[in-house]
Amino acid sequence: MEPLLSARGVWFRYRQEWVLKDVSLDLMPGEILGILGPNASGKTTLLGVLQGILRPERGRVLLQGQDIQGMSRRRVAKSLAVVPQEMALVQSFTVMEVALMGRHPHLGMMGFEGVEDRAIAIASLEKTGCAHLAERDINELSGGERQRVLVARALAQQPRVFLLDEPTAYLDLRHQMELVELLRRLHREERLTVVWVSHDLNLASLVCHRLLLLKGGKVQALGSPQEVLTEKTIWEVYGARVIVDMDPLSGAPRITPRLADLGRGKE
Amino acid sequence: MWSVRPKTVTGRGVLAWTVAGVLAVGLAGILALGTGPTPLGWRGVLGEVLGEKLAGGSLDPTERAILADIRLPRVLLTGVVGMGLAVSGMVLQSLLRNPLAEPFVLGISSGAALGALSSMALGAGFLPFTTPLAAFLGAMGTMALVLGIAGGRGRLEMTRVLLTGVIVNAFFTSLIMLILSLSRAEQLHSMMFWLYGDLSSARYAHIGFVGPGALVALAILWSQARSLNILGLGERTAMQLGVEVDKTRLLLLVVTALLTGLVVSVSGLIGFVGLIVPHLIRMLLGPDHRLLLPVGALAGAAFLILADAMARTVISPAEIPVGVVTAALGAPFFILLLRTKGARWNPF
Numbered sequence: 378m379e380p381l382l383s384a385r386g387v388w389f390r391y392r393q394e395w396v397l398k399d400v401s402l403d404l405m406p407g408e409i410l411g412i413l414g415p416n417a418s419g420k421t422t423l424l425g426v427l428q429g430i431l432r433p434e435r436g437r438v439l440l441q442g443q444d445i446q447g448m449s450r451r452r453v454a455k456s457l458a459v460v461p462q463e464m465a466l467v468q469s470f471t472v473m474e475v476a477l478m479g480r481h482p483h484l485g486m487m488g489f490e491g492v493e494d495r496a497i498a499i500a501s502l503e504k505t506g507c508a509h510l511a512e513r514d515i516n517e518l519s520g521g522e523r524q525r526v527l528v529a530r531a532l533a534q535q536p537r538v539f540l541l542d543e544p545t546a547y548l549d550l551r552h553q554m555e556l557v558e559l560l561r562r563l564h565r566e567e568r569l570t571v572v573w574v575s576h577d578l579n580l581a582s583l584v585c586h587r588l589l590l591l592k593g594g595k596v597q598a599l600g601s602p603q604e605v606l607t608e609k610t611i612w613e614v615y616g617a618r619v620i621v622d623m624d625p626l627s628g629a630p631r632i633t634p635r636l637a638d639l640g641r642g643k644e
Numbered sequence: 645m646w647s648v649r650p651k652t653v654t655g656r657g658v659l660a661w662t663v664a665g666v667l668a669v670g671l672a673g674i675l676a677l678g679t680g681p682t683p684l685g686w687r688g689v690l691g692e693v694l695g696e697k698l699a700g701g702s703l704d705p706t707e708r709a710i711l712a713d714i715r716l717p718r719v720l721l722t723g724v725v726g727m728g729l730a731v732s733g734m735v736l737q738s739l740l741r742n743p744l745a746e747p748f749v750l751g752i753s754s755g756a757a758l759g760a761l762s763s764m765a766l767g768a769g770f771l772p773f774t775t776p777l778a779a780f781l782g783a784m785g786t787m788a789l790v791l792g793i794a795g796g797r798g799r800l801e802m803t804r805v806l807l808t809g810v811i812v813n814a815f816f817t818s819l820i821m822l823i824l825s826l827s828r829a830e831q832l833h834s835m836m837f838w839l840y841g842d843l844s845s846a847r848y849a850h851i852g853f854v855g856p857g858a859l860v861a862l863a864i865l866w867s868q869a870r871s872l873n874i875l876g877l878g879e880r881t882a883m884q885l886g887v888e889v890d891k892t893r894l895l896l897l898v899v900t901a902l903l904t905g906l907v908v909s910v911s912g913l914i915g916f917v918g919l920i921v922p923h924l925i926r927m928l929l930g931p932d933h934r935l936l937l938p939v940g941a942l943a944g945a946a947f948l949i950l951a952d953a954m955a956r957t958v959i960s961p962a963e964i965p966v967g968v969v970t971a972a973l974g975a976p977f978f979i980l981l982l983r984t985k986g987a988r989w990n991p992f
Contacts, residue, residue, distance in 0.1 A: 428883075428884065430880065430883050430884075449886075449888065450883055450886045450887060450888050450889075451886040451888075452886075453886070454884060454885055454886030455886070458884070459884040461880070461881065461884075464877070464881075465877075465878060467876055467877050467878075468876050468931035469930065469931060470873075470930075470931055470932075471651065471652070473651070473652055474652055474653075474932065477652065478873070478874055478877070478885055479885065481870060481871075481874055481885045481886050481887070482885065482886030484870070488655070488870075489653070489654055489655045489658075489934065490652075495652075512651055530885075534885070
C-alpha cells in the first residue's frame with residue numbers, strides 16, 4: 378500500500394536553530410497516527426510542514442505521492458482538511474455558510490455553490506450532529522458545537538486525510554469525549570485517514586493506531602501505543618515520572634502522573 | 645431588528661438585489677438630473693428618456709443642453725466614483741480586518757492629492773487632463789511605495805501594510821500642507837475644493853478615462869469575493885481551505901488601489917462614502933461579499949449621486965464641496981444606525 382501522506386527527511390528552521398531535524402513518517406490509508414511531544418518539540422511546526430504551509434529547507438512532504446510544495450493550495454485542500462484547536466470570533470456567518478466554505482476548493486474562481494455542494498454541506502452537518510444549528514450565527518454557539526461545525530466544514534472538503542490540531546484542547550471533559558467519539562465514528566464510517574496532534578497522552582493512547590513522539594525536533598519513538606508509551610520513554614522525552622498500566626476497557630496503555638509529594642496518598 | 649440578510653447567498657439572490665440596486669441608482673439619477681440651479685423636474689427628465697407622451701413633460705432646447713452637457717456627465721461620473729469608493733472601502737475593511745479602514749487609509753488619497761495639487765501649483769490645472777493624470781500617477785506611485793516598503797521578503801503582512809499606509813499618509817499630508825501654504829490665494833480655492841471632493845468639472849471624457857477601468861476593477865474584485873469571505877476566518881484557515889493567501893491579498897490590494905486612484909483622480913477626496921456605505925450594507929445584508937460587493941457598489945453610487953445633488957442645491961447657484969455633504973449627512977445617520985442596531989452588530 379502507498380502511504381497517503383509522508384515526510385521524507387524533513388529539516389525545518391525559522392531562524393538559526395533547527396526546529397525539525399530529519400523527520401520522516403508515513404501515513405498509511407485508514408490509520409490514525411498520533412503526534413505527541415512536549416512543548417517546543419516541533420509538533421505545531423511539523424503540522425505546518427505536513428499541510429504544505431511551511432516549506433522544509435531539506436527533505437520533502439508527499440501527499441498521495443506528489444510533492445506538496447509543488448501543489449496549489451486548492452489541490453491540497455481537496456485531499457487534506459484541517460480541524461484547528463478552535464475558531465476565533467469572525468463575521469456573523471451562519472453554520473451553513475461555514476460548512477459551505479469547505480466546498481471552496483471544489484468550486485471555480487467565481488460563483489456560487491450548486492445543489493450538490495449544498496447537499497454535501499448538509500450531509501456533513503448531519504454527520505456531525507449540527508444540522509439543527511444550520512441557520513444559527515457561528516459566534517453564538519458553544520465551544521463544543523463550534524468544534525463540531527469545524528469538523529463538518531472539514532468533511533465538506535471531502536478529503537482523504539484529516540489533520541487534527543488538538544481539536545479537544547479547549548473543551549471540557551464531556552465535550553472532549555463527545556468530539557472524540559464523533560471523530561472515531563467518522564474514521565470508521567468515512568474511512569478517514571487521520572493525523573492527530575495531541576497533548577493528551579491518554580487520549581492518544583486510546584484512539585491512535587500508531588504514535589510518533591517528538592523531542593527537540595527529532596523523532597524519538599514511532600510505533601504502537603504499547604511500544605511508545607513506556608515509563609522510560611516518557612521520562613526521557615517529557616522528564617516526567619509516570620506510572621503506565623493498562624486501561625481496563627481498551628487494553629491501551631494508561632498513564633498516571635506521579636507527583637513527587639504524593640508518594641503515599643494525599644495525607 | 646430590521647435586517648434582510650439572506651440565510652445563504654445564491655446567484656439568484658445576488659441578481660435580485662443587483663436589479664433592485666440598479667433601480668435605486670436610476671431613481672437617484674433621475675432625481676439628481678432634475679435638480680440644480682435650473683430645475684428641470686423629474687417629469688421633464690423622464691420625458692427625455694421615455695418620450696413626452698409617457699412621462700407627461702418635456703424640455704426646451706436650453707434645458708436639454710443643460711441636461712445632456714452638464715448634468716448627465718456629472719451624474720454618471722458621480723455614480724462611478726461612488727461605486728469605486730464604496731467597493732474599495734468594503735474590500736479594504738475586510739482585507740485589513742479593520743472597521744476603520746476606508747479607501748484613503750493606505751495613503752493612496754494623499755499621493756493623489758499631492759499629484760493634483762502639484763499640477764495646480766505649477767499652473768497646469770487649467771489644462772483639461774493634467775490634474776486627473778497627475779493625481780492618478782501620484783496614487784499609483786504611493787501604492788508602489790507602500791507595497792514596496794511593507795512587502796519585504798515576499799510575505800504581505802496586513803498590519804505592516806496598514807501601518808506603512810498611515811505613515812506614508814502622514815508624510816504626504818505634510819507636503820500637501822507645504823504646497824497649500826506656499827500657494828497664491830486664487831489657487832487656494834480650487835485646491836481646497838479638490839481636497840474636499842469636487843465633481844463640478846465632470847465631462848464625458850472623464851467617464852471614458854475612469855469608467856472602463858473601474859468596471860474591470862469591480863469585476864476582478866467580485867471574482868475574489870468567496871476568497872475574501874474565507875480570508876475573514878484568518879490567514880491559516882484560508883490556506884487550509886484552498887486560498888492562495890498572499891497572491892489573493894496582493895491582487896486585492898493592487899486592484900483597490902487602482903480603483904481608488906482612478907476615481908480620486910477625477911473627483912478629489914470625497915470622504916465618508918467608502919467608510920459608511922460598506923458598514924451600512926454589511927448591517928443590512930450580512931457578511932457574504934458575493935452579495936455585498938455588487939449591492940455596496942450600487943448603494944455607493946446612489947448615495948453619492950444624491951449627496952452631490954444636494955451639494956449643488958443647498959446654496960444654489962453656488963456649490964459646496966460634496967465631501968461636506970457626505971460627512972454631514974453620513975455621520976448622524978450612521979450614529980442613529982449604531983444606536984438602534986449596534987448592540988448586536990459585530991462587523992469583524
